[in-house]
Amino acid sequence: MVASIPLLSFKHALDSSPEAFGELRSSEEFLGQPAMLNQRLEEDGYLFIPGFFEPDLVLAARAAVTDRLAAEGALDPAYPPIEGRCIPDRPLGFRGDLAKDNPAIDRVVYGPELLGFYANLFGEEVRHFDHTWFRAISRGQGTPPHCDLVYMSRGTHQLLSCWIPYGHVPLEIGGLMVLEHSHLQSERLKNYLEVDVDLYCENRPREIEKVKEKGGWSHPGWLTNNPVSLRQKLGGRWLTAEYHPGDFLTFKMTLVHASLDNQTDFVRLSSDTRYQRASHPADPRWVGSNPAGHGPRAKQGMIC
Numbered sequence: 001m002v003a004s005i006p007l008l009s010f011k012h013a014l015d016s017s018p019e020a021f022g023e024l025r026s027s028e029e030f031l032g033q034p035a036m037l038n039q040r041l042e043e044d045g046y047l048f049i050p051g052f053f054e055p056d057l058v059l060a061a062r063a064a065v066t067d068r069l070a071a072e073g074a075l076d077p078a079y080p081p082i083e084g085r086c087i088p089d090r091p092l093g094f095r096g097d098l099a100k101d102n103p104a105i106d107r108v109v110y111g112p113e114l115l116g117f118y119a120n121l122f123g124e125e126v127r128h129f130d131h132t133w134f135r136a137i138s139r140g141q142g143t144p145p146h147c148d149l150v151y152m153s154r155g156t157h158q159l160l161s162c163w164i165p166y167g168h169v170p171l172e173i174g175g176l177m178v179l180e181h182s183h184l185q186s187e188r189l190k191n192y193l194e195v196d197v198d199l200y201c202e203n204r205p206r207e208i209e210k211v212k213e214k215g216g217w218s219h220p221g222w223l224t225n226n227p228v229s230l231r232q233k234l235g236g237r238w239l240t241a242e243y244h245p246g247d248f249l250t251f252k253m254t255l256v257h258a259s260l261d262n263q264t265d266f267v268r269l270s271s272d273t274r275y276q277r278a279s280h281p282a283d284p285r286w287v288g289s290n291p292a293g294h295g296p297r298a299k300q301g302m303i304c
């Protein structure tokens with residue numbers, strides 16, 4: 001895993017020394033051995049399974065997305081859409097719409113391979129959230145450190161996120177990275193992990209205005225904007241990989257993760273989706289044919 005340029009995350013230069021930066025551990029050899037996979041998940045807080053999907057399945061989903069981006073004029077027309085060349089100064093970003101009514105993406109994220117993986121891991125029937133998060137990340141963009149719990153804690157906390165890249169993602173394009181052993185630091189992160197980004201204080205008029213009337217956020221959900229100082233405080237290494245089509249990374253709600261910034265003109269395409277035991281309660285914001293998400297129907301007032 002070698003970067004050709006210094007790596008950035010949320011515009012901070014990462015310390016790439018071996019104490020601070022490393023490679024995700026593959027658990028591919030434990031596929032079909034749920035006890036071993038669960039043990040790894042407890043130890044690492046994540047399971048990285050390179051080469052899980054047939055690459056053609058993932059590349060078909062990439063093509064469905066790059067065709068849509070090309071049709072809206074978001075890609076450089078001098079190159080084939082599948083290359084995903086961005087137009088400089090025309091930023092892309094979080095694009096949930098690209099996964100809507102997109103059977104090629106559904107085939108990957110809710111197909112028999114991945115649902116079978118989770119059924120095997122959980123040892124029972126699984127359900128997935130009905131909302132599919134999708135990102136088209138262009139130059140200069142990345143995701144700050146956070147835990148997913150703050151966005152989806154109203155059902156079971158034994159929920160797993162799954163991050164899937166649609167294409168080759170070398171370090172300079174920038175994929176997901178996780179902070180080693182941060183899932184074992186929940187006591188230290190207690191105040192943060194109790195956040196629910198859709199709660200607001202009913203007894204604070206300014207907050208009512210911001211959240212209820214203007215559709216803003218009472219809390220953005222980030223743990224910090226600075227992955228470098230966070231690592232110095234919490235310890236561990238930032239772990240990532242050079243991703244290929246077919247790979248996935250699944251992780252616990254309390255694992256701190258972020259992404260490397262994209263330093264190229266190639267778009268980084270990825271989905272993140274969520275899976276749980278079917279018998280456990282599910283966060284109502286993310287289920288149904290038209291989930292509330294973080295929209296007005298999800299906001300809940302409380303007295304602070």
Ligand SMILES: O=C(O)CCC(=O)C(=O)O
Binds near residue numbers: 143
């Ligand atoms: O893809 C990214 O930049 C962030 C993804 C993420 O936060 C997630 O998969 O939960």
Ligand SMILES: [Fe+2]
Binds near residue numbers: 257
């Ligand atoms: Fe996340």
